[in-house]
Amino acid sequence: MEEAAASPILSVRGLHVRFRTGQGVLHAVKGIDLDVSAGETVAIVGESGSGKSQTVMALMGLLAANGWAQGSARYRGEELIGLPPAALNRYRGSKITMIFQEPMSSLDPLYRIGDQIALPLITHGGLSRRQAQARAVDLLRLVRIPDPERRLASYPHELSGGQRQRVMIAMALANRPDILIADEPTTALDVTVQARILELLAELKHRLGMAIVFITHDLGIVRRFAERTYVMKDGEVVESGATPALFAAPQHPYTRRLIEAEPRGRKTPPPPGAPVVLDAKDIRVRFELRSGLFGRARHEIRAVDDVDLDIRAGETVGVVGESGSGKSTLGRAILRLVPAAGLVRFEDRNLTPLDPRAMRPIRKHLQLVFQDPFGSLSPRMTVGEIVTEGLLVHQPALTGRERDKRAAQALEEVRLDPSSRNRFPHEFSGGQRQRIAIARALILRPKLVVLDEPTSALDRSVQSEIVELLRELQQEHGLAYLFISHDLAVVRALSDRILVMKEGRVVERGTTAEIFTQPREVYTRELMAAAFLSSTARSHLTRRVRSACGGNRPDHPAE
Amino acid sequence: MLPFILRRFLSAIPTLFLIVTISFFLIRLAPGGPFDLEQPLEAKVMENLRRIYKLDRPLIEQYGLYLGALLRGDFGPSFYFRDFTIGELFARGLPVSMMLGALALGFAILIGGALGTLAAFRQNSAADYAVMALGTAGLTIPNFVVAPVLQIVFALMLGVLPVGGWNDGAVRNLVLPVVTLALPQIAVVARMTRAAMIETLRSNHIRTLRSLGLPNGVIVRHATRGAALPVVSYLGPAAAALLTGSVVVETIFGLPGVGRYFVEGALNRDYTLVMGTVVLVAVFVLLFNLVVDILYALIDPRVRYE
Numbered sequence: 001m002e003e004a005a006a007s008p009i010l011s012v013r014g015l016h017v018r019f020r021t022g023q024g025v026l027h028a029v030k031g032i033d034l035d036v037s038a039g040e041t042v043a044i045v046g047e048s049g050s051g052k053s054q055t056v057m058a059l060m061g062l063l064a065a066n067g068w069a070q071g072s073a074r075y076r077g078e079e080l081i082g083l084p085p086a087a088l089n090r091y092r093g094s095k096i097t098m099i100f101q102e103p104m105s106s107l108d109p110l111y112r113i114g115d116q117i118a119l120p121l122i123t124h125g126g127l128s129r130r131q132a133q134a135r136a137v138d139l140l141r142l143v144r145i146p147d148p149e150r151r152l153a154s155y156p157h158e159l160s161g162g163q164r165q166r167v168m169i170a171m172a173l174a175n176r177p178d179i180l181i182a183d184e185p186t187t188a189l190d191v192t193v194q195a196r197i198l199e200l201l202a203e204l205k206h207r208l209g210m211a212i213v214f215i216t217h218d219l220g221i222v223r224r225f226a227e228r229t230y231v232m233k234d235g236e237v238v239e240s241g242a243t244p245a246l247f248a249a250p251q252h253p254y255t256r257r258l259i260e261a262e263p264r265g266r267k268t269p270p271p272p273g274a275p276v277v278l279d280a281k282d283i284r285v286r287f288e289l290r291s292g293l294f295g296r297a298r299h300e301i302r303a304v305d306d307v308d309l310d311i312r313a314g315e316t317v318g319v320v321g322e323s324g325s326g327k328s329t330l331g332r333a334i335l336r337l338v339p340a341a342g343l344v345r346f347e348d349r350n351l352t353p354l355d356p357r358a359m360r361p362i363r364k365h366l367q368l369v370f371q372d373p374f375g376s377l378s379p380r381m382t383v384g385e386i387v388t389e390g391l392l393v394h395q396p397a398l399t400g401r402e403r404d405k406r407a408a409q410a411l412e413e414v415r416l417d418p419s420s421r422n423r424f425p426h427e428f429s430g431g432q433r434q435r436i437a438i439a440r441a442l443i444l445r446p447k448l449v450v451l452d453e454p455t456s457a458l459d460r461s462v463q464s465e466i467v468e469l470l471r472e473l474q475q476e477h478g479l480a481y482l483f484i485s486h487d488l489a490v491v492r493a494l495s496d497r498i499l500v501m502k503e504g505r506v507v508e509r510g511t512t513a514e515i516f517t518q519p520r521e522v523y524t525r526e527l528m529a530a531a532f533l534s535s536t537a538r539s540h541l542t543r544r545v546r547s548a549c550g551g552n553r554p555d556h557p558a559e
Numbered sequence: 560m561l562p563f564i565l566r567r568f569l570s571a572i573p574t575l576f577l578i579v580t581i582s583f584f585l586i587r588l589a590p591g592g593p594f595d596l597e598q599p600l601e602a603k604v605m606e607n608l609r610r611i612y613k614l615d616r617p618l619i620e621q622y623g624l625y626l627g628a629l630l631r632g633d634f635g636p637s638f639y640f641r642d643f644t645i646g647e648l649f650a651r652g653l654p655v656s657m658m659l660g661a662l663a664l665g666f667a668i669l670i671g672g673a674l675g676t677l678a679a680f681r682q683n684s685a686a687d688y689a690v691m692a693l694g695t696a697g698l699t700i701p702n703f704v705v706a707p708v709l710q711i712v713f714a715l716m717l718g719v720l721p722v723g724g725w726n727d728g729a730v731r732n733l734v735l736p737v738v739t740l741a742l743p744q745i746a747v748v749a750r751m752t753r754a755a756m757i758e759t760l761r762s763n764h765i766r767t768l769r770s771l772g773l774p775n776g777v778i779v780r781h782a783t784r785g786a787a788l789p790v791v792s793y794l795g796p797a798a799a800a801l802l803t804g805s806v807v808v809e810t811i812f813g814l815p816g817v818g819r820y821f822v823e824g825a826l827n828r829d830y831t832l833v834m835g836t837v838v839l840v841a842v843f844v845l846l847f848n849l850v851v852d853i854l855y856a857l858i859d860p861r862v863r864y865e
Contacts, residue, residue, distance in 0.1 A: 060769075060770055061769070062766055062769055062770060065682065085769070085775075086774075086775075088772065089772035089773070089774065090772070091772065092769070092770060092771065092772030093770065093771035093772030093773065094772060097770065097771065098770045100763065100766070100767065100770075102763050105762065105763040105764060106763045106764055106766070106767045107764055107767065108764040108765075108767075108768075108781050108785070109764070109859070109860070109861060110781075110784050110785060110858065110859055110860065111781070111784075119768070119771060119773055119777060120771045120772070120773065123771075123772065123773050123774065123777070124772065155860040155861070157860070157861050168767070171767070171771060172771075
């Protein structure tokens with residue numbers, strides 16, 4: 001099973017990481033072994049809480065103050081574990097470097113980009129300030145930041161998330177490291193940006209020949225980039241090996257579960273002639289930005305621009321697009337939760353002229369489930385109270401006992417233990433909380449549910465369970481879904497039809513099969529390529545890498 | 560930036576006007592007047608005094624007269640210190656108070672900032688606990704206790720420093736009052752710096768610096784700048800309060816500052832003195848709020864005032 005290359009430059013043996021917490025000692029990493037050879041790409045895969053990040057944090061001496069590491073991690077024979085920070089600084093930032101999951105907050109907001117990139121160059125490379133600035137320009141060019149000379153004087157808040165991650169990469173590469181550790185480097189970024197950052201990493205690895213350690217939960221990235229993979233679960237490496245072999249014949253049941261966890265299956269189409277539940281025409285939402293103290297100069301943002309949409313009973317319409325494309329705003333506009341122009345019909349009623357009071361009796365037919373399962377449930381209410389709160393408004397005649405019975409039924413429906421209705425949200429996992437949120441939406445027997453990124457905050461295996469549940473509930477109750485997501489795999493598994501949104505407009509629409517097999521728009525194709533390990537995406541990538549290595553690289557658009 | 564500062568100065572005018580108006584009428588609501596002594600003055604004398612100081616005019620006219628004088632930069636004569644105008648009183652007292660306040664503020668920033676930083680970097684160590692204990696003590700022991708204790712120890716027992724007096728601002732005379740003034744400020748600044756610094760040290764961009772293997776000095780520099788923001792916003796009003804003098808410290812050490820005028824003016828119904836101190840404090844507060852805003856913009860590039 002172990003296929004360590006001849007001479008690993010990084011060799012971890014029996015690494016333990018523990019944290020002192022209020023509830024005793026938490027054993028986060030339980031004696032793992034791991035090897036990285038020169039120039040190799042290794043992935044550490046696992047779900048949240050598997051200890052994959054803490055493993056590399058321990059190597060880098062970046063554990064939180066209440067954590068400590070035991071065991072051995074040798075870089076070219078030198079022991080790293082237990083070194084005081086000053087001694088570790090001989091390797092950190094020069095030989096071994098790291099980029100992080102949070103590009104938005106990983107750069108110091110108070111310092112110019114150029115000064116930050118100069119820091120490792122001055123410290124480890126012994127460059128003068130002036131030399132370091134000159135080298136910083138080269139590095140920014142290397143990571144494809146347009147107009148690098150001018151960018152040196154920018155502050156982080158003037159850069160997009162993708163550009164900030166590029167700056168992080170530039171800093172990490174400043175001293176030509178042997179090993180670059182990338183801890184979920186693209187998780188916080190939009191899919192197309194994500195793809196470009198990954199391409200950049202692959203290309204840079206090719207050109208500079210360093211080893212990359214990818215920490216990720218995304219099997220697509222692993223399959224595409226990693227030569228060898230370690231699968232972690234509950235602080236242990238449960239399986240490791242060459243990536244293709246591991247994916248072809250996973251040995252450990254957990255690995256198999258992870259691989260199968262990618263949302264599968266397709267939705268069965270709604271019966272022909274199913275009634276139209278919601279029909280929206282020319283939906284427009286505009287926000288005004290005021291600039292200047294007295295708001296003289298006004299700037300209008302068209303968050304949603306002339307969108308038509310209809311959903312039939314039992315049908316799911318998927319809305320995909322990157323952040324800022326207006327997909328969430330569209331969902332709120334058709335529920336009349338944001339002021340919007342245009343016509344919205346629900347069954348045979350025109351909702352457009354209704355004021356909030358008149359909307360109230362209709363609201364029970366229109367429900368919304370949010371992305372964040374942690375923020376959207378009141379921490380001070382029991383699950384039963386949360387789930388039945390809507391009944392207080394829409395069916396005030398119910399007695400307490402009847403409501404309690406409905407709560408139990410609702411929880412059973414989302415496959416939760418009905419006896420858990422007296423517990424509080426913090427006692428549940430993310431996936432369970434999302435089930436509670438779904439139960440809350442369904443208890444009123446709605447006709448239409450707007451699902452706003454309901455699976456984005458969840459691990460893959462939990463995602464597929466929620467997808468499964470949503471499909472079953474739809475089948476049972478003939479629900480209409482508007483499913484908003486940037487995750488195309490989930491959208492494919494749930495939707496009958498898809499709208500692709502960009503900058504407030506629908507750029508493409510069609511059935512799921514049409515969109516996925518013959519996307520017409522460049523933007524849609526880009527989204528697809530970013531999201532899937534399709535053969536087109538792979539060849540696309542190798543083409544980029546090849547042309548880049550040939551020195552004749554195409555200029556990437558700035559994200 | 561310049562238009563911003565200009566605009567702030569302009570917007571300070573109506574604020575000052577409101578403050579002056581409200582306090583003018585408020586102090587007149589208080590019973591008694593500047594010439595009501597324990598032994599009542601003869602009616603004729605009283606009438607003359609009131610006429611000289613124009614207290615016999617209708618209140619609204621007095622208000623108009625005061626505003627007019629204020630616009631010319633004239634705070635009027637003191638009703639109690641009869642040989643002086645308010646301007647003269649301030650000209651003598653303000654440098655004393657400002658000197659004491661500025662020194663105390665300087666120590667608060669330097670010592671408080673350093674102690675807070677040290678405590679944050681050595682969180683939960685003996686040094687940290689010592690700083691926190693000192694901080695609590697500095698905050699909770701009032702200055703009218705600290706001052707006499709310092710006098711007893713350093714002036715009476717050890718005899719190394721004078722008990723009080725200004726002595727033209729000799730260093731020996733400054734030590735005890737400045738220490739008394741500075742102690743609670745050092746405590747507050749140390750605690751705030753520690754809290755802000757701990758927060759900053761946990762942030763992702765400091766983790767980035769550590770991951771790059773940069774020396775501690777760089778990390779301290781970056782963390783200090785990030786942690787400075789909340790401390791700076793506290794220091795604005797604190798500076799205004801310190802520089803306009805302290806009644807307790809000036810009284811105990813017998814110093815000729817302006818702090819004691821707050822109390823004396825109010826007790827003696829010295830209308831012009833009360834108004835003068837109100838305007839003085841208001842100007843300082845407005846000024847230092849502006850200073851805070853400018854410092855904010857200098858520290859944090861995300862803050863921009865157009």
